[in-house]
Amino acid sequence: MNIKEITQGIYYAGVNDRVTQLFEGLWPLPFGVSYNSYIVRGADKVALIDTVRIDEVREFLANVDGAASDRKVDYLVVNHMEPDHSGSIPEVVRAFPGIKIIGNAQTVGMIKGFYHLDDDDLYIVVKDGDTIDLGGISLQFFLTPMVHWPETMMTYVAERKTLFSGDAFGCFGALNGGVVDSEMDTDRYFPEMYRYYSNIVGKYGRFVQKALEKLGALPMEYICSTHGPVWHERINEVVDLTAHLSAYKSEPGVTIVYGSMYGNTAEVAEEIARELCARGVRNIRVHNASVASMSEMISDAYRYEGLIVGSATYSMRMFPPVEQFMNAMETREVKGKVFAAFGSFTWAQGAVLKAIEGYSERMKMPIVASLAMKQSIDEQTRQAARELADKVADSLTLK
Numbered sequence: 001m002n003i004k005e006i007t008q009g010i011y012y013a014g015v016n017d018r019v020t021q022l023f024e025g026l027w028p029l030p031f032g033v034s035y036n037s038y039i040v041r042g043a044d045k046v047a048l049i050d051t052v053r054i055d056e057v058r059e060f061l062a063n064v065d066g067a068a069s070d071r072k073v074d075y076l077v078v079n080h081m082e083p084d085h086s087g088s089i090p091e092v093v094r095a096f097p098g099i100k101i102i103g104n105a106q107t108v109g110m111i112k113g114f115y116h117l118d119d120d121d122l123y124i125v126v127k128d129g130d131t132i133d134l135g136g137i138s139l140q141f142f143l144t145p146m147v148h149w150p151e152t153m154m155t156y157v158a159e160r161k162t163l164f165s166g167d168a169f170g171c172f173g174a175l176n177g178g179v180v181d182s183e184m185d186t187d188r189y190f191p192e193m194y195r196y197y198s199n200i201v202g203k204y205g206r207f208v209q210k211a212l213e214k215l216g217a218l219p220m221e222y223i224c225s226t227h228g229p230v231w232h233e234r235i236n237e238v239v240d241l242t243a244h245l246s247a248y249k250s251e252p253g254v255t256i257v258y259g260s261m262y263g264n265t266a267e268v269a270e271e272i273a274r275e276l277c278a279r280g281v282r283n284i285r286v287h288n289a290s291v292a293s294m295s296e297m298i299s300d301a302y303r304y305e306g307l308i309v310g311s312a313t314y315s316m317r318m319f320p321p322v323e324q325f326m327n328a329m330e331t332r333e334v335k336g337k338v339f340a341a342f343g344s345f346t347w348a349q350g351a352v353l354k355a356i357e358g359y360s361e362r363m364k365m366p367i368v369a370s371l372a373m374k375q376s377i378d379e380q381t382r383q384a385a386r387e388l389a390d391k392v393a394d395s396l397t398l399k
């Protein structure tokens with residue numbers, strides 16, 4: 001049983017998932033993931049904040065029972081409806097007769113759609129800023145749409161300076177015994193926060209910024225996200241990192257993503273990487289798109305200021321894994337990168353660079369340098385690759 005009193009009257013009741021290999025069916029989970037849920041116990045009422053993925057419902061209900069300490073659970077607050085948090089709603093409703101579900105108007109529509117709980121008497125519909133008193137401790141609701149779905153809201157307990165933030169400030173990585181950051185070494189969770197943010201929430205940066213503006217002035221001692229540690233000692237770092245990522249700000253470094261069928265385009269990537277290193281760039285991440293994890297490529301592309309994309313020509317288009325990567329960049333509206341491109345062709349000169357230029361125009365990320373290689377690398381192409389790297393190095397503003 002995984003129960004922990006976080007602060008007076010607020011308990012952890014979530015679960016770990018070390019079985020699922022792909023989050024959302026897409027994103028690798030080498031360290032697992034936690035689905036966090038919390039109990040808030042007032043003198044009069046008990047509230048459960050969010051549920052967990054249905055696969056872990058048995059352990060979850062035992063945790064809820066334990067954290068509620070044999071009291072009846074009166075309310076279920078649904079901050080977010082993605083099924084990794086809403087999946088156990090029907091089981092909670094069955095387990096606690098008379099429970100009321102607290103959500104906004106969009107939440108209710110989604111619960112009816114996903115779980116067919118159609119009785120209107122089941123719901124308490126809240127608006128932005130509404131408060132519900134539990135007896136000496138109260139819940140205040142803030143609508144934060146698109147962090148990460150349109151119904152998303154956050155719940156604040158002023159008496160404990162605690163924010164239940166939904167997916168915001170979350171990360172991949174199961175919890176290993178500890179729950180609050182002060183009782184563990186959290187360094188390993190930070191790379192997982194880059195990956196989680198860029199993979200899952202990345203498209204919605206402007207909405208994350210709005211939420212930060214809305215909630216930034218609230219005093220906070222604990223941030224209870226739906227994934228990863230409860231933040232207490234490292235709140236400032238986590239908030240700063242989220243502000244940084246949501247504003248599409250970068251760190252010093254360059255990501256190179258290439259696609260190569262027989263190794264010729266790969267040689268150009270290696271030449272560019274060596275020259276960047278010679279120019280003093282210290283964070284260089286080279287990914288062969290055919291075998292690299294899309295999740296890691298997206299995370300690095302978010303993180304570092306330079307982005308260089310190289311592709312063999314494939315049926316007059318970009319090589320498919322590179323095209324898939326560029327689609328992911330465009331979907332997430334990645335912007336502000338020092339962007340360069342290289343392409344190779346056997347007979348279709350110009351096709352692949354034209355395709356990359358299309359992304360550059362749509363994403364409003366001008367190409368600072370490009371090169372096209374015919375068939376295989378020679379000294380002239382090596383020189384062009386070094387010049388491309390030099391132009392990128394010269395254009396970097398973060399050293």
Ligand code: FEO
Pocket residue numbers: 080082084085148149167226227
């Ligand atoms: Fe962890 Fe958007 O769900």
